[in-house]
């Protein structure tokens with residue numbers, strides 16, 4: 036609501052900053068001279084304009100260029116992605132296009148067979164399975180950590196727990212992938228007596244390690260942004276610390292907390308290297324967390340090198356990319372909506 | 382002599398190394414409005430927060446002396462801060478409703494003490510809102526977010542929220558300083574007519590004169606003068622008090 040109200044204000048400012056903010060330059064316009072004996076048609080007026088120093092003009096131009104460049108990149112990527120993807124569905128060189136129905140509802144992904152099959156369902160299921168499982172783990176874990184850091188830990192404990200969490204976020208995904216391959220996989224295989232330790236569970240565990248710091252640090256920001264005076268009000272009504280956390284602080288931060296979880300989810304959905312290394316790579320719809328899967332991202336990474344540019348396989352991979360893009364966009368929009376919705380409490 | 386609601390005896394208080402209160406002794410009497418005035422930083426808020434143990438959250442806070450609530454020590458070994466905060470309500474300087482509905486704001490305290498039945502909560506909420514003179518204005522908007530009310534209404538929601546626990550005494554720290562004159566007048570009217578024990582910190586001397594029975598003048602951590610409001614304002618015993626109320630400093 037606040038953002039809505041602020042928007043027109045902001046755009047108006049681009050054109051004409053309020054006079055109070057800047058020195059104004061008075062530009063005198065000559066009054067149109069009325070012929071003698073007749074009343075003047077117009078009174079003299081002064082047009083008020085902000086006076087911009089050359090530095091201000093320059094920086095304004097610079098930021099405009101940045102904004103245009105960012106929008107342009109976005110647009111180019113979309114055009115490229117969707118343009119190449121469209122070829123798969125429209126067909127070319129006398130070959131019929133793949134129907135949307137086959138793409139979304141078939142789980143046969145045999146891009147190199149003759150005739151090839153381009154069903155994305157199994158890959159989509161692969162992406163969703165690891166994303167959902169890791170979010171189910173990283174969500175509660177990250178939120179718990181956020182509550183701990185923001186509301187429970189003393190300054191001393193915070194001082195080393197927070198950097199530790201941030202360090203975890205900085206570990207390159209390839210390193211985590213190696214851990215998954217070399218440590219988690221054999222462990223799962225031996226302990227649970229599985230044919231392979233490279234499966235949904237393994238990928239989800241590693242993705243959880245990656246997503247937890249994201250959820251925790253965004254969640255902590257949301258919780259620390261809750262005004263202290265409503266927490267004081269709660270204490271003054273005889274609430275204990277835990278009652279205050281659960282009944283006041285967490286509800287007031289709900290928008291930010293759900294955003295944190297969704298962005299953590301986005302992190303898992305987009306992660307490529309880890310799933311390429313530890314998810315097993317089988318293009319099947321998983322029936323349990325012990326099955327191997329082949330998420331969209333790892334399919335793209337693994338197969339792009341083998342395709343002929345402009346070929347159908349190439350186009351199909353772009354279609355997967357477009358699908359991933361749309362999903363990521365949807366989650367980001369959702370996160371944005373949620374954080375706005377709860378800004379001032381319902 | 383009647384027993385005071387609150388009796389402070391030789392209270393010294395420190396924030397770490399800094400001594401904010403020195404030897405403060407005063408009695409707060411039943412059903413009276415007690416105003417606390419004094420220059421900024423003289424320790425009014427500090428003293429007020431000692432009465433409901435809100436200073437417990439300040440690291441390094443230390444207290445000497447004794448504060449009794451109806452004869453029982455607030456800081457004694459058997460005192461329960463949660464129970465004390467329920468008996469000593471507080472309204473803050475800036476309206477601080479929870480980002481919840483008006484109804485949920487009022488019912489926050491009662492729910493904490495275990496009242497769960499909707500019928501009971503309805504009764505409590507109506508009673509508290511009536512007591513805060515807000516019922517007629519909001520009775521049809523109980524489900525609306527308290528954040529959407531005007532500042533004055535928000536402050537009275539906060540008063541009602543405190544009253545819902547039926548406290549023995551209500552502490553108010555500059556409750557009208559964020560309000561416009563009309564909203565201020567409404568809160569002042571309420572204070573005058575509430576007929577309960579209220580301790581109010583204010584920077585507004587006219588306000589203290591208008592609404593309080595007794596006034597305590599704090600100066601640099603000490604209780605410089607304490608007495609019936611009329612006397613304190615018309616014939617102060619201390620020159621410090623006289624200088625302050627005539628606007629010579631502060």
Ligand SMILES: Nc1ncnc2c1ncn2[C@@H]1O[C@H](COP(=O)(O)OP(=O)(O)OP(=O)(O)O)[C@@H](O)[C@H]1O
Pocket residue numbers: 396399401419420421422423424425426427428439
């Ligand atoms: N949490 C704190 N930690 C350290 N010192 C504090 C703290 N709170 C207040 N003080 C100090 O204690 C003194 C008394 O503060 P207090 O807030 O009680 O003043 P006050 O009389 O309420 O002033 P005002 O009228 O400006 O609200 C001040 O010097 C202040 O700097």
Ligand SMILES: [Mg+2]
Pocket residue numbers: 425426427554582
């Ligand atoms: Mg104060």
